[in-house]
Amino acid sequence: MALMDNSERDLQKILYDGLNQHGFLFQERCAQILEHASTGWRLEAKEYPVSIASKDTRIDIVLRDAKMLASDSASVYAIVECKRVNTSYTRAWLFGKQSTLQIPLVVRLSGPVTANNPVPLGTLRYSQTEKVLDLGASLMSNWWLEIGRDNNKFKSSPQPIEEALTQVCIGLSGLAREQEVQQYKRIRTGQWKPMDTYFLPIVVTNAPLYCSDYKLRDVDLTSGTIPEDKVSFGPGTPQPVPWILVNYGASRSIIHENFYESVMDNTPKDLKEYHTRSIYVVSSANAAHDAKGLEDFFSKLHF
Numbered sequence: 257m258a259l260m261d262n263s264e265r266d267l268q269k270i271l272y273d274g275l276n277q278h279g280f281l282f283q284e285r286c287a288q289i290l291e292h293a294s295t296g297w298r299l300e301a302k303e304y305p306v307s308i309a310s311k312d313t314r315i316d317i318v319l320r321d322a323k324m325l326a327s328d329s330a331s332v333y334a335i336v337e338c339k340r341v342n343t344s345y346t347r348a349w350l351f352g353k354q355s356t357l358q359i360p361l362v363v364r365l366s367g368p369v370t371a372n373n374p375v376p377l378g379t380l381r382y383s384q385t386e387k388v389l390d391l392g393a394s395l396m397s398n399w400w401l402e403i404g405r406d407n408n409k410f411k412s413s414p415q416p417i418e419e420a421l422t423q424v425c426i427g428l429s430g431l432a433r434e435q436e437v438q439q440y441k442r443i444r445t446g447q448w449k450p451m452d453t454y455f456l457p458i459v460v461t462n463a464p465l466y467c468s469d470y471k472l473r474d475v476d477l478t479s480g481t482i483p484e485d486k487v488s489f490g491p492g493t494p495q496p497v498p499w500i501l502v503n504y505g506a507s508r509s510i511i512h513e514n515f516y517e518s519v520m521d522n523t524p525k526d527l528k529e530y531h532t533r534s535i536y537v538v539s540s541a542n543a544a545h546d547a548k549g550l551e552d553f554f555s556k557l558h559f
Contacts, residue, residue: 277342278340279338279339279340281340282338282340282462282540283302283316283317283338283340284302286316286317286336286338286460286540286550287299287302287316287317289550289551290317290319290336290550290554293550293551293554293555294551294555295551295554295555295557296321296322296323296554296555296558297319297320297321297322297334297554297557298319298320298321298322298325299317299318299319300318300319300320300333301315301317301318302316302317302318303315303316304318304431306426306427306429306430306431306433306434307430307433308426308429308430308433308510308512309509309513311426311430311509311510313423313426313427313430314427315335315336315337315427315430315431316336316337316338316427317334317336317338318333318334318335318336318431319333319334319336319554320332320333320334321333321334321558321559323558324559329451329452330451330452330453330454330559331451331452331453331454332453332454332455332456332558332559333431333435333453333454333455333456334456334457334458334554334557335424335427335428335431335455335456335457335458336424336458336459336460337420337423337424337427337457337458337459337460338459338460338461339416339417339420339459339460339461339463340461340462341402341416341461341462341463343462343463345404345405345406345411346402346403346404346463347403347404347405347464348402348403348404348463348464348465348466348496349400349401349402349403349417349461349463349464349465349466349537349539350400350401350402350403350412350466350467350468350489351396351399351400351465351466351467351468351500351502351537352396352398352399352400352467352468353396353468353469353470353472360501360534360536361503361529361532361533361534362454362455362456362534363428363432363454363455363533364452364453364454364455365432365435365436365439365452365453365454365455366452396467396500396501396502396503398502398503398504398505399414400414400417400418400502401413401414401417402414402415402416402417402463417537420459420461421459421502421504421533421535422506422510424457424458424459424535425457425504425506425510425511425533425535426510427457428455428457428533429510429511429512431455432453432455432512433512433514435453436512436514439451439453454559456536456557457533457534457535457536458535458536458537458538458557459535459536459537459538460538460539460540460550461537461538461539461540461541462539462540462541463539463541464496464539464541465496465497465498465499465500465537465539465541466489466490466494466495466496466497467489467490467497467500468487468488468489469487469488469489470482470486470487470488471486474486474487496539496541497539498538498539498549498552498553499536499537499538499539499553500536500537501534501535501536501537502534502535502536502537503532503533503534503535504532504533504534504535505528505531505532506531506532506533507531508531511531515530536553536557538550538553
């Protein structure tokens with residue numbers, strides 16, 4: 257490399273810092289791993305544009321289950337949102353108390369039973385499946401925090417994780433809507449055959465993931481806090497987990513509008529399931545060099 261003067265070195269540093277400030281490199285590296293790894297998933301698209309209601313976005317990575325490509329009855333897509341954190345400031349993503357329930361709710365797009373009896377666009381509805389539980393992910397309660405230090409000042413906020421979960425929900429809804437429209441086109445032209453399409457939302461981050469374990473009876477109602485000796489973040493010392501499962505309450509503004517056409521319930525208790533998106537959060541923090549963490553997760557993410 258040719259020697260640089262001060263001005264050129266300054267420009268080099270500015271360009272280098274700008275390159276590393278955002279998450280583009282992280283996203284491209286994740287896509288490269290998933291494209292070439294033998295996980296049973298096929299890379300369909302990167303930066304894929306979708307729309308839901310008045311929201312336009314791009315899905316970082318769209319994968320399709322290659323094992324299901326020959327299936328005449330089902331197709332499975334993974335919607336992947338890549339969320340890089342600045343490890344100089346962020347130490348961890350912390351998730352709430354573990355639950356014993358580990359059955360993810362999977363969004364399924366189902367059309368009419370036969371092409372001879374079409375309906376105006378199929379409807380989105382849920383199916384509960386235990387077929388992905390080989391992942392062994394713990395299901396967390398509905399809170400999460402990004403935790404770290406900035407200039408030696410402690411900081412914590414749910415917002416960065418909330419934004420990632422919202423973004424992947426918008427991507428899922430947009431892709432599901434697009435698939436629905438395309439299926440209806442095939443119905444009208446007589447090219448359609450009955451097939452269920454499933455959508456799995458996933459957030460990949462370089463942040464280490466931790467789970468908290470505590471008993472609610474130990475929470476002080478006066479201060480709203482818990483004694484340090486009454487909570488743990490792993491067996492003994494804090495231990496990161498490779499991935500977890502979050503049941504995220506998605507608001508109607510980021511849910512496909514046709515999803516509610518088949519919903520007849522009217523109480524919050526009954527309707528909660530229809531708002532729930534089961535989202536896998538996967539950490540690449542332990543796989544920076546050999547990528548085995550991502551490969552291991554996606555190798556197990558199959559029906």
